[in-house]
Amino acid sequence: MEEAIIGGLQGLINGFVHLDWRSIVMIFVGLLLLWLGIKKDCEPLLLVPIGFGCILVNIPLSDVMEHEGFLRTIYDMGVSNELFPLLIFIGIGAMTDFGPLLSNPSTFLLGAAGQFGIFLTLALALGLGFPKLDAVAIGIIGACDGPTAIYVTSRYAPHLLGAVSVAAYSYMSLVPVIQPPIIRILTTDKERNTIMGTMTGQVSKTTKLLFPLVITVIGGSIAPKGLPLLGTIMLGNLMRESGVVSRLTKASENEIANVVTLFLGLSIGATMAGEAFLKPQTLLILCLGLLAICLDTVCGIMLGKVLRLLSGGKINPLIGAAGISAFPMAARVAQKEGQKYNKKNYLLMHAMGANAGGQVGSVIAAAVMLSVLHGMGII
Amino acid sequence: MDNWTFGITMMVCGMGGTLLTLFIMSLVMSLLRRLFPYKKMEG
Numbered sequence: 025m026e027e028a029i030i031g032g033l034q035g036l037i038n039g040f041v042h043l044d045w046r047s048i049v050m051i052f053v054g055l056l057l058l059w060l061g062i063k064k065d066c067e068p069l070l071l072v073p074i075g076f077g078c079i080l081v082n083i084p085l086s087d088v089m090e091h092e093g094f095l096r097t098i099y100d101m102g103v104s105n106e107l108f109p110l111l112i113f114i115g116i117g118a119m120t121d122f123g124p125l126l127s128n129p130s131t132f133l134l135g136a137a138g139q140f141g142i143f144l145t146l147a148l149a150l151g152l153g154f155p156k157l158d159a160v161a162i163g164i165i166g167a168c169d170g171p172t173a174i175y176v177t178s179r180y181a182p183h184l185l186g187a188v189s190v191a192a193y194s195y196m197s198l199v200p201v202i203q204p205p206i207i208r209i210l211t212t213d214k215e216r217n218t219i220m221g222t223m224t225g226q227v228s229k230t231t232k233l234l235f236p237l238v239i240t241v242i243g244g245s246i247a248p249k250g251l252p253l254l255g256t257i258m259l260g261n262l263m264r265e266s267g268v269v270s271r272l273t274k275a276s277e278n279e280i281a282n283v284v285t286l287f288l289g290l291s292i293g294a295t296m297a298g299e300a301f302l303k304p305q306t307l308l309i310l311c312l313g314l315l316a317i318c319l320d321t322v323c324g325i326m327l328g329k330v331l332r333l334l335s336g337g338k339i340n341p342l343i344g345a346a347g348i349s350a351f352p353m354a355a356r357v358a359q360k361e362g363q364k365y366n367k368k369n370y371l372l373m374h375a376m377g378a379n380a381g382g383q384v385g386s387v388i389a390a391a392v393m394l395s396v397l398h399g400m401g402i403i
Numbered sequence: 404m405d406n407w408t409f410g411i412t413m414m415v416c417g418m419g420g421t422l423l424t425l426f427i428m429s430l431v432m433s434l435l436r437r438l439f440p441y442k443k444m445e446g
Contacts, residue, residue: 126436132429136422143417147410156409226441234435239428246424385425392420396413400404 046298077293117260135381138347166316250391
């Protein structure tokens with residue numbers, strides 16, 4: 025009888041007995057993510073479930089990530105097989121108006137330059153001694169696109185999923201802090217003062233309908249390994265533009281995206297167990313991720329400068345900074361910085377075009393990367 | 404494959420491939436805009 029009671033009481037304190045320093049640190053990391061999401065409004069839809077998942081998985085003996093644990097079940101259901109990021113992409117496609125991009129298709133190029141940080145960071149990660157596929161996952165933080173980063177990392181470097189996802193979503197929300205200093209350093213007063221005027225080019229419904237189909241066929245043919253990414257975002261956009269499946273469109277951008285976001289966030293948090301996360305390489309990954317987004321911004325602005333030269337001074341290079349995928353934060357940064365120097369400068373719609381180009385660009389960059397890896401026999 | 408070759412290949416093919424793909428897409432979309440211009444009735 026006594027033994028049974030002592031055993032029962034031991035069962036109640038076992039959690040505390042097994043609490044090691046890594047679990048405690050990670051519980052505080054989880055709290056930090058919750059604080060960022062709740063108090064600082066940094067990507068709360070993701071950081072709140074990630075932070076809570078992080079706390080859950082670091083409470084000893086809970087077995088939530090063991091075989092048949094509820095977080096393991098969610099993880100296996102949609103992260104290990106890359107389903108969740110793809111479902112999110114359908115929602116993103118359904119939410120995004122590519123009209124500003126189609127009004128000025130040359131802004132596709134800014135969306136390409138805004139992805140160069142991926143490849144530069146990949147090379148740097150290799151130089152720092154990361155294995156090839158780990159370097160790919162680190163570089164993809166530069167896509168500045170959470171679902172793309174999760175898709176690539178969960179497939180090719182799942183042990184880095186926690187660090188890469190936290191970096192991707194945190195830096196996305198920090199774009200308004202990261203970009204302005206880089207913009208000021210790289211552009212002159214004269215360039216920032218360039219007035220682009222109002223965007224006049226309207227786009228026909230036929231063009232808007234053909235856009236997702238053309239992009240899927242061309243992009244999928246060039247980089248078939250990334251077709252799931254490209255196909256899902258374009259499916260969402262086709263549903264939106266067709267206007268005939270509004271129930272599916274609304275479900276994709278609301279119910280499906282919301283449920284999947286919750287599951288995705290919890291699953292990512294669940295990968296942040298202390299023994300896997302608390303390593304020097306995590307800090308290095310966070311630094312490289314930040315560098316990737318800085319390099320994206322630099323490359324976007326530099327291509328903006330080139331386009332300004334080619335167009336005889338008609339393009340404001342600030343919109344180049346919006347060529348990353350963080351939508352619509354990057355476009356707002358370009359607009360805000362432009363207005364700081366000239367109140368009559370309305371760059372928003374031009375920047376939105378570059379930003380939408382960045383969304384397509386990040387998916388294309390990932391698709392190209394996967395196809396090149398496949399071509400080299402790495403995957 | 405050594406890391407140097409891998410890194411350079413990824414940079415050249417990755418950046419080049421991304422730029423080329425989006426350039427092709429911009430050309431095709433420009434062409435489609437001309438083929439199917441916006442008509443005021445649509446507004």
